[in-house]
Amino acid sequence: MNIAFIALLILIVWLPLPFGSNHAWAWALMEVGIFSLALLWLWQYLRGRQTLTPAFYKAIPILVLWVIWLIYISFQLIPLPYSWVQWLSPQAAQVHAFTNPTFTTLSVAPHSTADGLLKSLSYVLLFTLTLLLVNTQTRLRWIAYVLVFSGLFQALYGSFMTLSGVEYGFFHEKVYGLGLATGTFINRNHVAGYLVMCLSVGIGLLIAQLGNGTTADTWRQRIVAVLSWILSPKMRLRLILVFMVIALVMTHSRMGNTAFFASMLIAGTLALIFSRHANRATVILLVSLIVIDIFIVGTWFGLEKVKQRIEETTFATETRDDVDIDSLPYWQDYFLTGSGLGSYYTTFPRYQNSELKQYYDHAHNDYLEFATETGIVGVLLLGLVVLWSLGVVLAAQFRRQNALSRGIAFGATMAITALLIHSTVDFNLQIPANAATFMLILGLGWVARYLPTQTTNISDNEVSLPPTRLAKTVVWSLMIALTYLIPQAASWGVADAIARRVQASMEKWPQQEIALSEWMPIHNATAYALRLAPNNPALLIRMGYIYHWQGIQLSVSPKEKLAAFQHALNAYSKAVKRNPTNTSIWANILLVKQNHLQQNDLQFITAFDFAAKYGPWKLHAQQAIIDVGLATWYQLPSQVKSIVIATIVRGMQSQAALVRKLIKHHRRQWAVCAYAGDQAELSQLCQPIDVQTK
Incomplete structure (x- = not known):
């Protein structure tokens, strides 16, 4: 078996293990793995060890769409004339206006968009590698079974951790989702999404193994048939699917379970409509899956709790619909080109209403998240790719006579349908392991449609015809690009790993006194991480915190304190240029400057404006605006005083005790109430003054 294909199988199993690859260091490993695998395939192609497959040629239109997608995301990153940005995305131009730029980007968070571009490239390459490496029926079966066994591991691991009470994720004790099956993922909904995709492929394999419905005439033949079925691979596969359904139910994911059963019904109905080869066995299998999984497995392992969660879900108790509603004006502001792939977490707080108290780094709706980040252009590109692929797998069920191809096409249909349903209330496609697996299944759908039944694979000792000069030029260009991208992705991953260790150490600082000898290693580690990822705003913020802490807590001379605060301000200023909608940075600038x-x-005045505008309900931003605003009240222009008053009004709704404490500390109650006038929101705060006046 070809080493590139073996590496692909290993990659498939690895992706969900490190928290669904949902940490920067983990998705950097994913990127390095996929880029290296692509580099290996290109090298083998130059040596005549690999060839372009029929599925690759047929999928060229989709590959063109993916290339357009990558170019489009790159376009969000390219500095454009400011007047162009004003025309294409007025809101993005307004965000960048504080630097008076001649050139600026459409993305309001360029580093996050660059990160998203690397992930997108890795997904596209994985899709392409699937088309190129899965070139025989044997490999198609292998990759499907590896997906199923990866899902089985997640199911067994998650179920064992839940039933035993040993709550561990990926070598870390669980903090979230205690008492629920989460596998090695952080969120139960994401392991549910992964399990549904693996279940879909497994059901496809089971359908591929169905017979033509032959009957036994005698009792002896019936007994032999039953025993043969019990000992057959079909029975083992069916038991594997049962284990995965048990784990899916134990996640208590409402939409995960709903998407599974709904997609199975939809895919089954489509199979009966479009497939000319569907028989009674297919119908019996689908009915048995529903009956056994719902009424037997579900009864024992908590389907009632899932049902209860669904019944108790109301608009009053659920906040995801509020997030969706608040995301609509966000999309309206960035309708055409979006705010930049990966920028939702830092842009959404501006549109977040007062009822949403928690932090949302994703939209809990993949459609809206892609719409806000990439605009209508990005949504149309992605929608066209997915719908086209769905049409291809439906055509495979109708036209292919090969049982395995039809089965995989059924699995792809079910997986696509399930993710389309689940994406209405969650963000599975923002989780690298799930997004990569989805791209893999899309690729398998194309392979199922166009893979020849009889194929000849190039062995390790054989060579094909050498590529043309043009092909060699393209291949060498791609190899050079990948050679550059591999260390780039690796350096960002190492920087994130260092940053996480630094953060873990810094979390202990408030509880203990820190000496300079303990502070210095943290500073040096962060400085090294910044050399690896100099444009990472999170690292710049971390460095600002470190200097800020030095100036406040460490016993250093006044001159050294002043230098530390200036270094902190410089770090924050660099960070805010790379992520101008991050309100925490603006809040820290206010605190350091004043x-x-x-x-x-x-910059001080701008910090008030941006901190209030892009995080009106962020508690840290509110505290900084009120604290600094009251301290400098008599030096502030009237428009900034209005910002402070508006923030006090919001603060009285979210953290009234702290607002009262700050007003009392700065002795500004008279000034605030006099400036606020008769605002009803401050009537309770200003009531004592009215009483005393009377």
């Missing part, structure tokens, strides 16, 4: 540097300049 409390330590006494700098009342244009």
Whole structure:
């Protein structure tokens, strides 16, 4: 078996293990793995060890769409003339306006978009590698079984952790989802999404193994048939599917379970309509899956709890619909080109209403998240790719006579349908392991449609015809690009791993006194991480915190304190240029400038505006605006005073005790109430003054 194909199988199993590859270091490993695998395939192609497959040629239109997608995301990153950005995305131009740029990007969070571009490239390459490496029926069966066994591992691991009470994820004790099956993922909904995709492929394999419905005439033949079925691979596969359904139910994921059963019904109905080869055995199998999984497995392993969660779900208790509603004006502001892939977490707080108290890094709706980040252009591109692929797998069920191809096509139909359903209330496609697996299944759908029944594979000792000069030029160009991208992705991953260790160490600082000898290694580690990823705003913020802490807590000279605060301000200023909608950075700029540097300049005024505008309900931003605003009240222009008053009004709804404490500390109650006038929201705060006046 070809080494590239073996590496692909290993990659499939690895992807869900490190928290669904949903940490920067984990998806960097994914990117390095896929880029290296693509590099290996290109090298083998130059040596005549690999060839282009029929599925690859047939999928060229889809590959063109994927290339357009990558170019489009790159376009979000390219500095454009500011006037162009004003025309294409007025809101993005407004975000970048504080730097008075001549050139700027459509993305409001360029580093996050660059990260998203690398992930997108890895997904597209995985899709392409699936078309190129799965070139025989044997390999198609192998890759399907590996997906099923990967799902089985997640099911067994998650179920064991839940039933035993040993709550561990990926070598870490679980913090979230205690008492629920989460596998090695963080979120139960995401392991549910992964299990549904693996179940879909498994059901496809089971359908591929069905016979033509032959009957036994005697009792002896019937007994032999039953025993043969019990000992057959079909029975083992059916038991594997049962284990995965048990784990799916134990996640208590409402939409995960709903998407599974709904997609099975939809895919089954489509199979009966479109497939000319569907027989009674197919119908019996689908009915048995529903009956056994719902009424037997579900009864023992908690389907009633899933049902109860669904019944108790109301608009009053559920906040995801509020997030969707608040995301609509966000999309309206960035309708055409989006705010930049990966920028939702830092842009959404501007549109978040007062009822949503928690932090949302994703939209809990893949459609809206892609719409807000990539605009209508991105949504149309992605929608066209998915719907086209869905049409291909339906055609495979209708036209293919090969049982395995039809079965895999059924599995792909079910997986696509399930993700389309689940994506209405969750963000599975923002989880790298799930997004990559989805792309793999899309590729398998194309393979199922166009893979010849009889294929000849190039062995390790054989060579094909050498590629043309043009092909060699393209291949060498791709190899050079991948050679550059591999260390780039690796360096970002290492930087994230360092940052996580630094963060873990810094979390202990408030509980203990830190000496300079303990502070210095943290500083040096962060500085090294910044050399690896110099444009990472999160690392710049971390460095700002470190210097800020040095100036506040460490016993250093006044000159060293002043230098530390200036270094902190420089780090925050660099970070905010790379992520201008991050309100935490603006809040920290306010605190450093006023409390330590006494700098009342244009950046100081801008910080009030941006902190209030892009995070009106962020508690840290509210605290900084009110604290600094009250401290400098008599030096502030009227428009900034209005910002402070508006923030106090919001703060009285979200953290009234702290707002009262700050007003009392700065002795500004009279000034605030006099400036606020008769605002009803401050009537309770200003009531004592009215009483005393009377």
